[in-house]
Amino acid sequence: METGSVADSLLSGACVFFTLGMFSTGLSDLRHMQMTRSVDSVQFLPFLTTDVNNLGWLSYGVLKGDGTLIIVNTVGAVLQTLYIAAYLRYCPQKAKVIQTKSTHRLSFSLTIATLLSSASWSLYGFRLSDPYITVPNLPGILTSFIRLWLFWKYPPEQDKNYRLLHT
Numbered sequence: 001m002e003t004g005s006v007a008d009s010l011l012s013g014a015c016v017f018f019t020l021g022m023f024s025t026g027l028s029d030l031r032h033m034q035m036t037r038s039v040d041s042v043q044f045l046p047f048l049t050t051d052v053n054n055l056g057w058l059s060y061g062v063l064k065g066d067g068t069l070i071i072v073n074t075v076g077a078v079l080q081t082l083y084i085a086a087y088l089r090y091c092p093q094k095a096k097v098i099q100t101k102s103t104h105r106l107s108f109s110l111t112i113a114t115l116l117s118s119a120s121w122s123l124y125g126f127r128l129s130d131p132y133i134t135v136p137n138l139p140g141i142l143t144s145f146i147r148l149w150l151f152w153k154y155p156p157e158q159d160k161n162y163r164l165l166h167t
Contacts, residue, residue, distance in 0.1 A: 011127055012068045014120045022113035023050075023076045026083045029107075033090045041104060044087050051080035060132065068124070069133075103156045106147055115144035 029042045054076035061069025118140025125133025 008127060011120065011124050015068060015117070015124045016072050018113065018116040018120045019072045020075060022110065022117040023079045025107060025110045025113050026079060028109070030083055030086050033086050037090055039087055039091045042087065044084075044091070046110070047080050047083040047087060051077060051084060054080055103147075103151050103154045106150065106156075108151060108156070111144050111147040111151070114140050115148075118144065 026047065033039055033042060054073045057069055058073035058077060061067075061073055118137040121137040122134050122141065125131065125135075125137065
């Protein structure tokens with residue numbers, strides 16, 4: 001096996017691993033929605049945009065015949081659709097978004113997972129000399145760094161009820 005193909009296989013594996021990890025961060029939101037029977041601080045837009053993104057990348061993977069893209073985006077589309085269905089089930093008609101200087105509504109685990117996933121996909125695209133993979137993942141890296149800065153600037157507040165459960 002060539003060194004390039006070993007590196008390609010490792011990078012492909014990293015892409016799959018980090019991306020599936022990113023998709024699975026929604027499982028905690030799903031569990032929260034099921035337990036509380038509400039959407040509380042769960043955001044809908046990331047589920048929707050990720051699902052649309054998965055469907056687009058799945059189409060590209062099929063056209064290109066890239067198994068890595070096909071596997072990851074099939075799993076992602078199924079999970080995101082599940083998250084959307086749960087959100088719609090528990091979403092009240094009068095959902096409100098309050099703009100604050102708080103990162104309480106941001107997911108730190110999703111931020112880290114997005115950074116790792118986007119970085120690995122960018123490297124994968126770079127390795128394949130495929131700008132259609134590399135370029136669309138660069139904003140994920142940038143927005144992850146912006147969110148990390150927000151977590152630094154506005155540390156998340158601890159939920160009083162959550163703290164009481166752990167004491």
